[in-house]
Each structure stands twice: as structure tokens, then as C-alpha cells.
Amino acid sequence: MKTLLGGWEISGIVTAETGAPINIGLSGNTVCSIVPNCYVRPNESGTPHNPHTQAEWFDTSIYSAPACATGADCWGNTPKNSVWGPGRDNWNVSLFKNFVLSESRGSNLQFRAEFFNVWNHTQWEADGLNNGISNNLGSSNFGQITQAYDPRTIHLALKLYF
Numbered sequence: 001m002k003t004l005l006g007g008w009e010i011s012g013i014v015t016a017e018t019g020a021p022i023n024i025g026l027s028g029n030t031v032c033s034i035v036p037n038c039y040v041r042p043n044e045s046g047t048p049h050n051p052h053t054q055a056e057w058f059d060t061s062i063y064s065a066p067a068c069a070t071g072a073d074c075w076g077n078t079p080k081n082s083v084w085g086p087g088r089d090n091w092n093v094s095l096f097k098n099f100v101l102s103e104s105r106g107s108n109l110q111f112r113a114e115f116f117n118v119w120n121h122t123q124w125e126a127d128g129l130n131n132g133i134s135n136n137l138g139s140s141n142f143g144q145i146t147q148a149y150d151p152r153t154i155h156l157a158l159k160l161y162f
Helices: none
Strands: 009-017 088-102 107-116 153-161
Touching: none
Parallel strands: none
Antiparallel strands: 009 088, 088 107, 107 153
16 A cells, blocks of 8 residues: 555646736837837727736727827827736646665656646736737737637656666
């Protein structure tokens, strides 16, 4: 019984991250089409309710294209990094045990089970470079999460030491 149930080892890595800041931009031709190294933002009006779903991570109804009546109006009033992407908590766990085959020779058999995203919950992917979330007003999927991290993955292994 001790051989089967005793001597198990466990290790793991927990990653807990807050969401990255996301800039809201504009699609299509803007003043940045002729001015290099610039970033045009839309106008923001109202108070966002930010539903935090895959279909609508942030409140898209408060954004509108700038009127461009004057040069200053072309840049929009949305603050930089005004929206935060989804956070992440990921649990990777490894469970293993060595079964001694011969003490005199030092040989054993190691069984290992590794679980990546052990709780198998969806983790939306959106980094500070706006990968994984549509952040440009005018795009067909504006405000939607477009990527997720991998679901649970399980690796089982046997290793013979001799």
C-alpha cells in the first residue's frame, strides 16, 4: 500500500495577472494616413458600463468618430489606455512518483502527470499590444474578444532510470 499511495510529489506554477491597458483607435482613413507615427482616438461620451463578455468586452456605444471640424477635433478625446483587458489566473500542476526497481543499481520508474490550465476555465487573451481584442472603432467586431488561451492540456509520461 505504501508503494502505491506513498511518496507522491506535487509541484505547480500559478500565474495571476491583471488585464493590460488597451487603446481605442479608429479604422479607415484618418489624419494619421498623412501624418507618420500618430494614433487617432475616437470621441468618448457618457459613462461606460463595460459588460466584460466575449461579444462585448467594453461598452462600444460611448465611442464615435471625431467630427474633424478643426484640427484639434480630429484626434478625439478618448484617453490613452482607457480600457483594461481581461485578467488571467492559470494553474499548472505536476504530480509524479518514483517507483524503485532496484536500490542497488539505483534504477526506478517515474510516473508523471502534468496538467496545464488544470481548472479548464476560459481565459480570454488580450495583451497590451491589443492582440486578442478588437479595439478599432469602425471594425466589424469592435469590442469583441477574438482569442483565448489554450484549454486544459494533460501530459502523462513514464521515465525509466537505469
